[in-house]
Amino acid sequence: MKIFCVGRNYIDHAKELNNDIPPEPVIFMKPPTALLRNGKPFYIPDFSNNIHYEAELVVKISKNGKHIEKEFAREYYNELTVGIDFTARDIQNKLKDKGLPWELAKGFDFSAGVGEWIDFTDVLKRSDIDFRLDINHDTVQTGNSSNMIFSIDNLIIYISRFFKLQAGDLIYTGTPAGVGKLKNGDKLEAFIGDKSLFYCEVR
DSSP states (O other): OOEEEEESOBHHHHHHTTOOOOSSOEEEEEOGGGEEETTOOBOOOTTOSOEEEOEEEEEEEOSOBSSOOGGGGGGGEEEEEEEEEOEEHHHHHHHHHTTOOSHHHHSSTTOEEEOOOEEOOHHHHTSOOEEEEEETTEEEEEEEGGGBSSOHHHHHHHHHHHSOBOTTOEEEOOOOSOOEEOOTTOEEEEEETTEEEEEEEBO
16 A cells, blocks of 8 residues: 655645645655554654644545546545644754655654545535544634645546556645644544544644
């Protein structure tokens, strides 16, 4: 299983971090050990003083494919959830300043929260999908799939140019504006529409 992540896929989020709007998808990866299942606690690692939450729609690849064409892209996923890209922002900023890769800041153990899966029906694939993240019962992020710079289909087309997509691979599709620092004791709950799909406590 591979975990693909997309950076700067919402204009407002790129702006809030003072990043340029990318002309093509910004792709990075996390290892399988990054997965944090729904309901499990997230422990703030001792190597960072600034862990940020980033809520995202996550799609699961349903069959193998390479160089996927536009007209077939929607056949390659049928499950959807919401997840959290936990990010060591202090480490990421240092790496970015040096022009170095982000893996230490993005791919550490349990840095990819993943919710319960729901069917990604044909109706949903034709719809604008609302999602949100609440912390301690207050909404801190809201997003809609229509605001992605690069749609899910376009991400699949792009990624499959470079990597063979395999059944079970995950794509974290990018986060909207509103990211921020986590603290011990925070309770995170993420939704698609009104359906709660991910919950964790920060320790």
